[in-house]
Amino acid sequence: MARIHLSAPHMGGNELKLIEESFATNYIAPAGPMLARFEKTFVDYVGIPYAVALSSGTAALHLALRMLGVGPGDTIFASTLTFIGGIAPIMYQGAAPVFIDSDTTSWTMDTALLAKALKEAADKKALPKAVMPTDIYGQSCDIDAILDICKPYGIPVIIDCAEALGARYKNRHAGDGALMAAYSFNGNKIITTSGGGMLMSNDPNLIQRARFLSQQARDDAPHYEHTTYGYNYRLSNISAAIGVGQMEVLPERVKRRREIFAHYQTALGDLPGIGFMPEPDYGQGNRWLSVITIDPAKFGASREDLRLALDQADIEARPVWKPMHMQPVFKSSAFVGNDVSAKLFENGLCLPSGTQMTADDLDRVVKVIRSKAKGK
Numbered sequence: 001m002a003r004i005h006l007s008a009p010h011m012g013g014n015e016l017k018l019i020e021e022s023f024a025t026n027y028i029a030p031a032g033p034m035l036a037r038f039e040k041t042f043v044d045y046v047g048i049p050y051a052v053a054l055s056s057g058t059a060a061l062h063l064a065l066r067m068l069g070v071g072p073g074d075t076i077f078a079s080t081l082t083f084i085g086g087i088a089p090i091m092y093q094g095a096a097p098v099f100i101d102s103d104t105t106s107w108t109m110d111t112a113l114l115a116k117a118l119k120e121a122a123d124k125k126a127l128p129k130a131v132m133p134t135d136i137y138g139q140s141c142d143i144d145a146i147l148d149i150c151k152p153y154g155i156p157v158i159i160d161c162a163e164a165l166g167a168r169y170k171n172r173h174a175g176d177g178a179l180m181a182a183y184s185f186n187g188n189k190i191i192t193t194s195g196g197g198m199l200m201s202n203d204p205n206l207i208q209r210a211r212f213l214s215q216q217a218r219d220d221a222p223h224y225e226h227t228t229y230g231y232n233y234r235l236s237n238i239s240a241a242i243g244v245g246q247m248e249v250l251p252e253r254v255k256r257r258r259e260i261f262a263h264y265q266t267a268l269g270d271l272p273g274i275g276f277m278p279e280p281d282y283g284q285g286n287r288w289l290s291v292i293t294i295d296p297a298k299f300g301a302s303r304e305d306l307r308l309a310l311d312q313a314d315i316e317a318r319p320v321w322k323p324m325h326m327q328p329v330f331k332s333s334a335f336v337g338n339d340v341s342a343k344l345f346e347n348g349l350c351l352p353s354g355t356q357m358t359a360d361d362l363d364r365v366v367k368v369i370r371s372k373a374k375g376k
Contacts (some may be wrong), residue, residue, distance in 0.1 A: 003314045004361050005294070007188040007289060008354040010253065015245035022241045030181075030215075032237030034244055039198075042245045046165075046173045046179065048200040050207035053243070054214055054236035057162040057184030057197035061132070062089035063210045063233065064158045064180045064199060070129045075334075077117060079109045079134040079141075079160070080323040081341040083207065084132055085184075086160040087324050098128065099325040101337025106280040107344060108141035109133040110337070115149045117336045122153060130156050135164035136321075137277060137350075138190070138257070138288030140174035147177060165190055166254035166286035174283070175257045180206060185239075190253050190288050190355075191246035193239040256355040261287040262349060265348050267366040271373045273298030289350040291320060296347075300374025303349050313368045320348030350361070 022034055047345045054060050070076065073095035078087055080099035090097045100117060103110040114131065121127050131150050133141040141159065150157055161167075162184035167174040175181030185196035196312045199210050212218075217230025235243075261276075268274050273295035279285055296302040301309075303319060310317045322345050325335035352365055 001314060001364070004316060004352045004357070004364060005354060006316045006318055006350060007095050008356060009187050009192045010178075012245050012249035013193045014248060015242045018241035018245050019238060019259035022109070022238055027237045030234045030236045033241070034237045034241040035235060036239035038193075038235075038243040038247070042183075042198055043200075045247060045250065046176065046200060048173070048176050049202060050204045051200045052197050052207050052211045052214060053240055054197045054199060054210075054233045055235055056085070056195060056233075057160070057182050058085040058089060058184070059214070059231065059233040060182035060197040060210075061086060061158065062092055063213055063231070064182065065089050065093050065095070065130070066084060066213065067206060067209055068130055068156060073293075074129040075121075076130050076132055077114065077128045078132040078270055079136070079322070080196050080325045080335065080337065081107060081136055081321055081344065082134040082160065082324060083162070083321055084324065084327070084329075086132070086162060090132075095129065096285075096333065097324065097330065098334040098336065099323070099330070099365035100133075101323075101335070101339070102136070102341045102344065104340055105278055106139060106142065107136050107277060107341075108139060109146065110340070111142055111145045111149060113336050113338075114146065118153060118155070127153055127155060129328070130158055132158045132160060134162075135167060135174050137285070137291055138163050139277070139279065140164055140167050140169040140281060141282045142280070143169050143175075143177045143212070146190060156180075163189065163288045164286060166250055167283065169283040175200065185243060185246075187344040190257060190286055191250055193235065193243040193246065196235045196239050196243065246265060253355050257287040257290075257353060260353050260355075260357060261290040263362055264290050264292070264366070267362070268292070268369055271299065271370065273300070273374075274369075288353065290349050290353045291348055293344065293347045294349060298374070299372070301372040303347050306369060306372055307349060309372050310365070310368050313364065315368060316352060318350045320344045320350065
């Protein structure tokens, strides 16, 4: 039997046609009509009016921090339960992260801890340059609560929505409301451009500036004139063509991911010691990955026991993100929390969630998990 992957790319059918269209018109270089089309399609879907397509979600966050003037001596308050690609841009700018723990109801940034940390920072006259929460596993953070906490201090909010395309917060898309929001199209995301990202904002000047910086900061002149430095961060026209095709099937992909999560709930919910990632009532996640928690004493096996059993059956599963404050590279960074994220890492397991999974694939996963349960 073929290996079941965690989250494999899933093409919709028109991507190759759109790539061929780009080749036929010779728009092979980064700039081209597919790039503009992808950005417009994305704006229309998400509802944030301005966007620039980039080489990665990490590049999007880096540009956001650069435009805020983040530099040495600054701090950024960020989610600890995240992927390092969302934190590395802080280091690129020579700033220091302060990691905020998750709450138990959403697994995103704990707003009570954020409020406490900001008050203490204000008392010390050491407020962060920005707050950067992560929408974890396709679930939006509590945007309005975070904005309300940051507003009295005048602190901008940048949301790492890398995993959350298609997720909803109240009556709007995940990321809408922040000063800037970054999305990812890495190969394992809900849609992909092979690799890529998008930076969005309600402020056209920010996106215009980001576009300028993403193209080596070339000034308006007949020759190459530079009054500042930039980056080679622009998405290519060919990758954008894939993105246009992927956007056509995004609603179906979100629907299918949620169906997969619901299937696991139904098939495994009766097992002692098995829990599922919660969904707060303020929104609806895209369920990018279906995540369970395992209580070893009740279930009869640990998270790692279960992961290895699945791997033995040629099924890919992965532990929940190891919190950034537990990573060796950030051993000296500040952390505000109650070890919620540490417990999620210890007991949390991401199950295969790709939208190409068949009923037989899901049954294979469920069978292995049930076989490890106590008394089964």
